[in-house]
Amino acid sequence: MQRFKLLAALSAVALTASTAALANDGLLKMQQNAKDWVMPLGNYSSTRYSELDQINKGNVGDLQVAWTFSTGVLRGHEGGPLVVGDVMYIHTPFPNKVFALDLNDDGRIIWKYEPRQDPNVIPVMCCDTVNRGVAYGDGTIFLHQADTTLVALDAATGAVKWSKKNGDPGKGETGTSAPLVAGDKVLIGISGGEFGVQGHVTAYNMKDGSIAWRGYSVGSDERLIVDPAKTTHLGKPVGKDSGTNTWEGDQWKLGGGTTWGWLSYDPDLNLVYYGSGNPGTWNPAQRPGDNRWSMTIFARDLDTGMTKWLYQMTPHDEWDYDGVNEMILADIDVGGTKRKTLVHFDRNGFGYTLDRVTGELLVAEKFDPAVNWATHVDMKTGRPQVVSQYSTDQNGADVNSEGICPAALGSKDQQPASFSPKTGLFYVPTNHVCMDYEPFEVSYTAGQPYVGATLSMYPAPGGTHLGNFIAWDAGTGKIKWSNPEPFSVWSGSLATAGDVVFYGTLEGYLKAVDPDSGKELFRFKTPSGIIGNVNTFEHGGKQYVGVLSGIGGWAGIGLAAGLTEDTAGLGAVGAYKALSSYTNLGGQLTVFALPD
């Protein structure tokens, strides 16, 4: 506990000084310390890369389980542990328990936080009762509960410092995403894309939970926080009323771009990056137009929320290709020039590389060859060229459009990729799933599902496997290697300086592969399917790898919620039925290390 106490003391000083700069500096340094794992995606750039190299390509095959911990909660465990000094923080799906575990004592529980939440929130969580993790900053753990309560917990004691309601579950607004702490603020989005919820990201002042700014995905310029003349879309000012003028009437009020994914931050540019989700109702006939700014990458100023640029990937969505996946900030070579890029693997199956300073589109290529809904992205307009056969709008409501790839859960969902600066490659957990999609007319009732489509999902043509784990060259937009997996890879990957890449599988395997070839170096069957994100840390001079097991999430919703109809779980249940031969529910942490 020595080191932790020191950190806590330092944090206290920072809080007393109470300046954004100080707080910012503390976490800025901590996210660069490879011994800790202080934010869900490892660092502000969301690279999920660690400089630790004790576990390496040569010895990873000897990895063994060091200790384990049951969370006591069933259903899907997304996200992963944080490590700050001698303490690990883990979280659970609803009811969103948080545990502080003593790394000096095989994970003894230092404190636990067990919120009491109205279970009525469960039916308004579209795709399992998941939570993607807590955030750390200034001696505080921030948790975004299912009921949208954002709570600040004393990292040393678990005592509640403050709590704020970020939304209203009665309207279908829920919390599943992990907060981001940056500067003196803690930022959080909102879930509920299947309930006609308007998306927004809100910056709370860490100190007291007061709101610094809230930027919506749809609505007036003021709500969006855009400057019509300065905020750009592919280099051009967005102009006035961009958040309403591509919608018919008031439809924008019923669903616009929820923000349930990951947040990244560039401290030099002071910009926060994230994506927005689907426009309201999955029946595209009910909402003509581009439906801006759903399905959009946002770059906002941390201090003011002002949108510097945005880019809509899937105008007028017809397939539920939410744009919320992580934004990885990496400086890579594109066309012979080193660029400050943002790399994003979208649900729509395209891997995008943008200039993160300007929002310029540099690369947009398919990261799964099965993708067929669009032929390509026009690099000038940024628009995908939709294939009529797979246009659920052109085919019309009450028509079953067959064979669309990817399925609604995308060529990749929220499970975050990793980037190794050593290889220059991105390691991407992907889905290899297609669908039939039949839209239908739906009317809005607050708090009720607002979906308007019937789906079924199945493996992409030519095989039976539902996933691939791939290495991607974001400078050229090409797959370097691809490992087929029986099921979607729904676990966040980890790349390390030890030349190893880790990821989990839905059957429950933690796997380690060679970053250059994808060759499997290690596998271990954890107690339940893995939809959590792998992390690594050093403690007592030893490198550890940790991951949460706990089958569930959208891909595992059949097991998690006990659904058996093929079209249940928004179409996912049928595709993943075979999972039940491999694993059961159960939330466990497994921590690995090399033998002494």
Add this chain to the structure above:
Amino acid sequence: MQRFKLLAALSAVALTASTAALANDGLLKMQQNAKDWVMPLGNYSSTRYSELDQINKGNVGDLQVAWTFSTGVLRGHEGGPLVVGDVMYIHTPFPNKVFALDLNDDGRIIWKYEPRQDPNVIPVMCCDTVNRGVAYGDGTIFLHQADTTLVALDAATGAVKWSKKNGDPGKGETGTSAPLVAGDKVLIGISGGEFGVQGHVTAYNMKDGSIAWRGYSVGSDERLIVDPAKTTHLGKPVGKDSGTNTWEGDQWKLGGGTTWGWLSYDPDLNLVYYGSGNPGTWNPAQRPGDNRWSMTIFARDLDTGMTKWLYQMTPHDEWDYDGVNEMILADIDVGGTKRKTLVHFDRNGFGYTLDRVTGELLVAEKFDPAVNWATHVDMKTGRPQVVSQYSTDQNGADVNSEGICPAALGSKDQQPASFSPKTGLFYVPTNHVCMDYEPFEVSYTAGQPYVGATLSMYPAPGGTHLGNFIAWDAGTGKIKWSNPEPFSVWSGSLATAGDVVFYGTLEGYLKAVDPDSGKELFRFKTPSGIIGNVNTFEHGGKQYVGVLSGIGGWAGIGLAAGLTEDTAGLGAVGAYKALSSYTNLGGQLTVFALPD
């Protein structure tokens, strides 16, 4: 699957031949094959000893986790896995799922059985919704469900062959114990000692589930299945009406010696051994007399149920010292002579050694020095000499008798001990817990608790630890060594020819110790507290050790059922409160092996 198919084929032959002798022979041989683990306590003698020695005193420190499996069920996981050829069978607490796992494929699920049971059975399970395991015989897996359904499942497919109701949950009769397969019969007891249930053991014909015989613990000679002239108690005939004549009036009808513990079998003598539990109501003032045959060891003929001998350990129980713990059959030296003995560690704190042929009492000594309710056992009469200060009957109803050792959950509960013929010692998981006990008048209502006492429990004087793991010399009745444990040891131990003894702890550690000294050789923190029993088996030339984690049971009832009042859980909640700093609910199997 090769080997398993062969076994199944052999079993089919045996069933066709349909003679007790053949079936008997098959399992007789299998229980001697150290590569399998075909019955919950390892073999008919319930020694929990394995001839496997690949894992030994010298290398056990290198043990590592080979694979893991989540059961998807929370609450207490008692019992342990069976292994038959290439297949492992594991079970869960309510709802009593059974999984057949493929040992050739990291525990892939070959089949699962998920009974639908009325959840109203949960409130009539006194001490968590535990189940102590399934039994194997003739290609069939036998499960005793919480609702008392005894079900026969095809071991290859999980298909139900037959199912029978063994009791009525509406009257508080429940199923928690593991069946015993012997000859052409499957035997099972019944739980419900806190609901005024009359205990019985029933022998079902394996083939079709018809009843061969049912022997009660109380009632008429016919119900008991005794021969007044030939059935003996300490060498003397029991005489007529022995099951009613030590009760006042009809009180015997409200609670007599439930049979929720373990069954052992001596094929040479063709005798089945087990113990009965407490007499009805914990308030002794309501039931004057010895209350025979509660708290009694039974030796019954397998074919007819006829009682050969019995021995009542705690006449007129005043402390809930159920006599159901396992009967270990071992041929050991007593007073210079090799005897066919039965060794039993009773809840009342005495370790008994009897001649299992005749029922002669050879040794009765305290296996926890804290035991204070009796000074000693009179070896002639077999009666304990009760200390007035700790007699809840002499102190009277509505008086709180303080400082009684052991507590109601005994110096040892159902967690089975092991016996190593190599050392001649018994390895006993024990409780080191005392109690205050205040009886009160209670009236009987079918299906309602019939307890009549308020208890609180705490560590035995002179320390804070709640358990010991001990080595016992049953020939002399002496503790060879004793390892204090922070909490009760509620896990069944395993002794092996590799000179290692294994057991689990409530914090979740699997530990390996030196059988001669108790020195710790290995420890590993499994996901949840261990109340399951450790087993071992060989597969593909490699020795494995397996154990179920999953905190709960009587000691863990606070965590399992979310109880917080100190006197809740029949007094156990207060004593074990600190457990919540170490572990959470969760059912997982962890399988260990040496590195390749």
